[in-house]
Amino acid sequence: MPMREPTFLVLTALAEEPRHGYAVIEDVATMTGGRVRLRAGTLYAALDRLRLDGLIEVDREEVVQSRLRRYYRLTGAGEQSLAAESARLRQQATIAERRLKIRRAGLGGATA
């Protein structure tokens, strides 16, 4: 079953290094050029589900300015899941690109 975009983006944000909630939001916004800005409710629904599925785990906790900061990291299963989803998306994108090339070539031939 294809991964939902917020899930994919959260896993991608955690693939590089452990991050806390707000850092995930910022990283996702940067990755997507500001197109996706996760809200706290959506983010924590994803984090809770991913943790339940064993794809991420708590790396460490810090208290910064009296606020709890919990860092999450990707697990082995999370890495595999992200890799599988990346491969699936790449395959889809490759097919789309190939067909677009064919289409453009066809259109170019017709106009010539």
Add this chain to the structure above:
Amino acid sequence: MTTLEKTYRRLLRVYPAAHREVYQEEMLGVLLAGSPPGRRLPRPADALDLLRAGLAVRFSREARADCSTAWRDAAALSALFVALLIGGFAVATVTEAIADRLHHVPTTLGGAAGLADPASRAVAWLAVAAAALAGRYRAAAVLSGVTLLVELGTLTFWVGLTPWAAMRLAWVPSMAILVAAAFATARTARPARVLAGRLGLGMLAAAVSVSLFAAWAERLPFLQVDDLSVWLPLALFAGVTIGLEPPVRRRVALVFPGMLLAPIVLLQTWDSTVLAGTTTWVPETVTAGEVALTLAPLGIVAVAAAGFARRFAAGTGGHVKVHE
């Protein structure tokens, strides 16, 4: 605390308490970090997102929790019934032994030894039941382990005196294993006294109390020991079950008879394997093969029960138990 934080805290109440306990402070940090300085109220989109996500967690969790909680409650009550039934029967045996001594009836085992066996078993099983009634299911599981040792100890003692009869009692340690597994599974269930209610507690107390009179009742023309030590307690357990809330009641109606079925299956298996061909006489000694055949079901029950308890415990997942 700023007005913004107070409003966010109010909004976060839409999440279940267990979720808030784990994530609230962390989420507040994220929400406040994402708000520009001087902002007094949450952005409507943020507020809606919290409400949507909070309700989704609440409803999905309640649906999941209702099902698993009902099974846990049913496992706890069924194991409690079994503990009370065997404990009550042991109490009846103690009273029978006392009555025999009072009436100078010759017994197989005189003196303190004849009383020590049922008394220790009664204490062990009733201690398990007491822990379960208090909602201390982990303690009840541990005490069931102790009860298993007590049962194996008495079994070993009787094997020396009446090998064949004693070996046929291997179903009792099997019940201790089943009860331990049930309590290990039910460790987050609600306390049995809460589930049973006041009337149910009264019936449970009566179920054990009637066993005290089993030996004397036998001297009446219309009662047998089993009437007061088995059948009346079973009827009272049925009464407790009827008074339970429907989801738990349905599951107890499956689990408790299932647990009672285990000794019946074990005894049938034992009779048709170990006792096969020896229906007309009982030998004085038992062979290693017969011991193995007797202990095999015990091992199978232990492995199956441990596997089930571990699998069920893993299935609970601890959705928000980050620190575990």
